[in-house]
Amino acid sequence: MQSLLNKKIVLGISGGIAAYKTPELARQLMQEGASVQVVMTEAATQFVTPVTMQALTGNPVYTSQWDSSISNNMAHIELSRAADAIVIAPASADLMAKLSLGLADDLLSTLCLARDCPLLLVPAMNKQMWEHAATQRSVKRLEQDKVTLLGPASGFQACGEVGMGRMLEPSEIAEQVIAFFQKKTLLGKKVLITAGPTFEAIDPVRGITNHSSGKMGFAIARAAVEAGAQVQLIAGPCDLATPLEATGKIARTNVTSAREMHLAVLNDADYDIFFAVAAVADWGIAKPSKEKIKRQGKDAPSIEFIANPDILLDVAKTVKTKGGKPYPYCVGFAAESTDLEAHAAEKRQRKGIPMVVGNIGHETFGSDLNQLLVVDETGSKKIAKAEKLQLARQLITLVAKKI
Ligand code: CTP
Numbered sequence: 001m002q003s004l005l006n007k008k009i010v011l012g013i014s015g016g017i018a019a020y021k022t023p024e025l026a027r028q029l030m031q032e033g034a035s036v037q038v039v040m041t042e043a044a045t046q047f048v049t050p051v052t053m054q055a056l057t058g059n060p061v062y063t064s065q066w067d068s069s070i071s072n073n074m075a076h077i078e079l080s081r082a083a084d085a086i087v088i089a090p091a092s093a094d095l096m097a098k099l100s101l102g103l104a105d106d107l108l109s110t111l112c113l114a115r116d117c118p119l120l121l122v123p124a125m126n127k128q129m130w131e132h133a134a135t136q137r138s139v140k141r142l143e144q145d146k147v148t149l150l151g152p153a154s155g156f157q158a159c160g161e162v163g164m165g166r167m168l169e170p171s172e173i174a175e176q177v178i179a180f181f182q183k184k185t186l187l188g189k190k191v192l193i194t195a196g197p198t199f200e201a202i203d204p205v206r207g208i209t210n211h212s213s214g215k216m217g218f219a220i221a222r223a224a225v226e227a228g229a230q231v232q233l234i235a236g237p238c239d240l241a242t243p244l245e246a247t248g249k250i251a252r253t254n255v256t257s258a259r260e261m262h263l264a265v266l267n268d269a270d271y272d273i274f275f276a277v278a279a280v281a282d283w284g285i286a287k288p289s290k291e292k293i294k295r296q297g298k299d300a301p302s303i304e305f306i307a308n309p310d311i312l313l314d315v316a317k318t319v320k321t322k323g324g325k326p327y328p329y330c331v332g333f334a335a336e337s338t339d340l341e342a343h344a345a346e347k348r349q350r351k352g353i354p355m356v357v358g359n360i361g362h363e364t365f366g367s368d369l370n371q372l373l374v375v376d377e378t379g380s381k382k383i384a385k386a387e388k389l390q391l392a393r394q395l396i397t398l399v400a401k402k403i
Contacts, residue, residue, distance in 0.1 A: 001386070001387045001389065001390050002031075002032050002033030003032050003033070003178040003181075003389075004029060004032035004033045004034035004177070004178060004181070005032075005033035005034075006033065007033065007034045007035070007084045007085070007181065008034070008035050008037070008082055008083050008084050009029055009034045009035070009036050009037070009083065009084065009085055009086075009087055009177070010037050010038075010039055010079055010080065010083040010085070010086040010087070010111065011025070011026055011029070011036050011037065011038050011039070011053075011057075011087055011088075011089070012038075012039050012040070012041075012086055012087065012088035012089075012091075012108045012111070012112075013038065013039070013040045013041065013044040013047075013048065013053070013088070013089065013090070014040075014041045014043065014044055014088060014090060014091055014092040014094070014095040014108065015041055015042075015043020015044045015046060015047065015092055015094075016044075016047065016090040016092045016124045016125065016167075017047060017124075017158040018089070018090040018124035018158070018166075018167035019044050019047035019048045019090055020047060020048060021089075021167065021169070021170050022048060022053075022089055022090070022170075023048060023052055023053060023056050024170040025089055025170040025173050025174060026038065026053060026056050026057055027056055027170075028170050028171060028173075028174040029087075029174055029177065030056075030057065032174065032178060035057075035059070036057045036059065037057070037059050037062075037079060037082075037083070038050075038053040038054070038057055038059065038061045038062070039061070039062045039063070039079065039107055039108050039111060040053070040061060040062070040063045040108070041063070041095070041106055041107075041108050042063065042106065043092075044063075045063060050063055062079065062107055063107065064106075064107055065106060065107040065110055067107075077114050079111055080111050080112075080114055080115035080116065080117060081116065083115070083117045084117055084118075084181075085117055085118045085119070085120060085177070085180070085181075086111065086112060086115055086117060086118070086119045086120070087120045087122070087173070087177055088108070088112075088119070088120070088121050088122065089121075089122035089124070089150075089167065089173055090122060090123070090124030090125075090167050091121035091122055091123050091124065092124070092125060093123075093125045093129045093130070093132070093134075093135050093138075095108070095109065096121060096123060096135065096138045096139070096142065097134065097135070097138045099112050099113075099119075099121075099138075099142060099147070100137070100138035100139075100141035100142050100145075101141075118146075118148065118180070119147045119148070120147075120148045120149075120150055120176075120177065120180060121142065121147060121148070121149050121150070122149075122150045122151055122152075122167055122168060122173055123149060123151060123152045123165070123167070124151075124152060124165065124166065124167030125152075125165045126157060126159050126161065126165055127157065127161055127162075127163030127164050127165045128161075129165065130152060130163075130164050130165035131163075131164065131165075148180065150168055150172075150173055150176045150177075150246070151166075151167060151168040151172075151173075151246060152164060152165050152166055152167060152168070153166045153167070153168055153172075153246060154166060168246050172245075172246045175222075175243070175244055176244065176246065176247060178226070179222075179225065179226040179244060179247070182223075182226035182227060182393065183227065183397070184227060184228035185227045185228070185396065185397055185400035185401075186224060186227035186228050186229035186272075186273075186396065186400050187227070187228035187229075188228070189228070189229045189230070189272040189273065189400075189403070190229065190230050190231075190232070190270065190271040190272050190273075191221075191224045191229045191230070191231045191232070191271060191272065191273045191274075191275065192231075192232045192234070192265065192268055192271040192273070192274045192275070192328070193217055193220055193221050193224070193231060193232070193233050193234065193274075193275045193277060194217065194234045194235075194236075194261055194265060194275070194276050194277055194278035194280070194311065195214045195216070195217020195218055195220075195221065195233060195234070195235050195236070195238070195277045195278055196212055196213070196214030196217060196235045196236035196237065196238040196240075196278055196279070197209045197210045197211070197212040197214070197236045197237060197238065197278070197279050197281075198210075198236045198237075198255075198256070198257055198258045198261060198278065198279070198280050198281045199236065199237050199256050199257060199281075200257055200258065200281050200283070200284045200285050200288075200308075201256075201257070201285065201288045202285050202288060202289065202293070202303060203288060203289040203290075203291065203292050203293045204289075204290070204291070204292055205292050206292075206293070207285075208281065208285070209237070209281075210279050210281070211279075211365040211366065212236070212238075212278070212279035212365060213238060213240075213365060213366040213367075214235060214236065214238035214240050215240065215366070215367075215368065215388050216277055216333075216359075216370060216388050216391075216392070217233070217235070217275070217277035217278060218233070218235075218238075218240045218242075218243055219243075219388040219389045219391070219392035220275050220277060220392040220395065220396070221233045221242075221243055221250060222243035222244055222389060222392065223389065223392035223393045223395070223396045224273075224275075224396055225243065225244040225247060225249045225250050226244070226393070226396075227393075227396050227397075227400065229249070229272075229273075230249055230250075231249060231250040231251070232250075232251050232253070232268055232271065233250060233251070233252045233253070234252075234253050234255060234261055234264045234265060234278075235252060235253070235254055235255070235278075236255060236256070236261060236278055236279075236280075237254075237256060257281075257284060257308075258280045258281045258284060258308040258309070258311070259284060259308060259309065261278060261280060261311060262308070262309045262311045262314070265311050265314075265315060266311075266314065266315075271328050272327065272328055272329065272403055273328055273329045273330075273331065273399055273403065274312075274315050274328045274329070274330045274331065275331045275333075276311060276312040276315070276330070276331065276332050276333060277333050278311075279335065280308065280310075280311060281308055282307065282308060283305035283306065283307055283308060284305065284306055284307075284308045285303060285304070285305065285306075286303075286304040286305060286306045287304065310351075312330065312332050312351055312353065313351050315328070315330060316330050316351050316352050316353050317352075319352075325402070325403055326354055329354060329355075329399060329402055329403050330351075330353040330354065330355070331353070331354075331355045331356070331357060331395075331399060332347055332348070332351055332353050332355070332356045332357070333356070333357050333358070333359070334347055334356055334357070334358040334359070335358075335359045336358065336359075340358040340359075340360060340373055341358070341373060341375065341380055343358070344356040344357075344358040344373060344375040344380070345375050345380070348375055348376075354376055354377060354402065355374065355375065355376045355399070355402070356374075356375045356376075357372050357373070357374050357375075357395065358372065358373040358374075358375065359371075359372065360372060360373055360382070367388075368387050368388055369385055369386065369387060369388070370385070370386070370387075370388050370391055371383070371384065371385040371386075371391075372391055372395070374395070374398065376402075383395070
C-alpha cells in the first residue's frame with residue numbers, strides 16, 4: 001500500500017548538515033507513491049548536490065528564482081500551485097526566521113510566501129540556536145500562521161553537543177507527512193489500546209505465550225494518531241517500534257503478564273475509545289517458581305493454572321453514557337478457528353460491548369495482511385483483505401462515526 005499515492009510534494013532543502021539525510025527522505029516519500037520536486041537554497045547545495053536529488057527524484061532540481069526553464073519565469077507561483085504540500089527538511093534557523101517574517105529573497109522562501117498549500121517544516125539546528133529567543137519567536141509566529149512543525153528531536157548533534165534541535169530521522173518525517181494527509185476524524189479524542197501477546201511465567205526462564213505479533217494493535221494505534229487522537233498503547237512483549245512516537249501523541253506502557261496489562265488498563269481513565277486488540281492469556285500460572293524448575297527424573301511437573309481477569313469485561317462494566325453514546329466505546333477482537341461470525345456475535349453479547357472485530361482466518365498472526373469481520377448492532381460486515389494499516393484506518397473511520 002502506498003500512503004502518498006498521487007500526492008505532489010515540493011521538498012525544500014535549506015543549508016544545514018542534516019541535509020545529508022534528505023536524499024533518503026526523498027526516496028521514502030517516493031516509495032509511498034509521492035512525486036517529489038526538489039527546491040534547494042544556495043546554502044543547501046554546499047551539503048548535498050542538486051545532481052544527487054535530481055537523480056533520485058527523476059525531476060529537475062530548482063535552486064534559483066531566475067530559472068528561465070519554467071514558463072513565464074514564475075517558478076515561485078508555478079511550483080507551489082502544483083503541490084499538495086511543501087515539506088522543508090532541514091529547515092534552518094535562518095530560513096525559519098525568514099519565513100516567520102514573510103521575507104522572500106530566494107526561490108524557496110518566495111515559494112513559501114506564494115503558496116496556497118500546507119507548509120511543513122522539519123527544523124534542524126544546534127541546540128543553542130533552537131533555544132534562542134529569536135528562534136522561539138519564529139516558532140510561535142509560524143505556528144500562528146498555521147505552519148506545521150515536525151520535531152525537532154533531542155539527541156547527539158553534528159557539532160558534538162547533545163540537546164534539542166536534531167532533525168527527525170527520514171522514516172519519522174515520512175511517517176508524519178503521511179499522517180498529515182489523513183482525515184482528522186478523532187481530533188481531541190483519547191484512545192486506549194491493548195496490543196500483542198501476554199507472557200505467563202512458569203519460572204524465571206520459561207513461560208506460556210501465544211502467536212500474536214502485535215501488528216494489528218500497533219496499526220490501530222498509528223491510525224488513531226493519524227486521525228488526531230491522543231493514544232495510550234499498552235503492549236505485551238513484542239519488539240515493534242512505537243508508531244509516530246516523535247509526534248508526542250502516543251504513550252506506550254510495556255507489560256508482560258495479563259495481570260500487569262489489567263492493572264495498566266484500569267489505571268487509565270477518561271478515554272473515548274478502548275480497542276482490546278491484545279491476545280490476553282485466559283489463564284495464568286498459580287504459583288510461578290522463583291527458581292528455575294530442574295528436571296527431576298522422568299516425571300514431568302504439573303502446572304496449576306488460575307483464571308486471569310478479563311480486561312475488556314472489566315472496562316465494559318465501567319461504561320457510562322456521554323451525549324447519549326457509550327463512553328468509552330469498547331471494541332473487542334476475536335480470533336477463532338471456526339464459526340467466526342457466531343463466536344464474535346456471542347462475545348459481543350457476553351461482554352456487553354457495541355463492537356467485536358473478527359480476524360478472518362487465524363493464519364494472519366505475524367502477517368502484514370488481514371481480513372476483518374465487523375460485528376455491531378447493525379449486523380456484520382466484511383472488510384476486504386488488505387494491509388493491517390489500511391484496515392486499521394478503515395476501522396478508525398467506522399468507530400469515529402459511532403462516537
Ligand atoms: N480479552 C481481555 N482480557 C482477557 C481475555 C480477552 O481483554 N483476559 C479481550 C481480548 O483483547 C479480545 C477479546 O477479549 O478483545 C477476546 O474475547 P475472549 O472471548 O475473552 O477471547 P478468547 O479467550 O479468545 O475467547 P474464547 O476462549 O471464548 O474463544
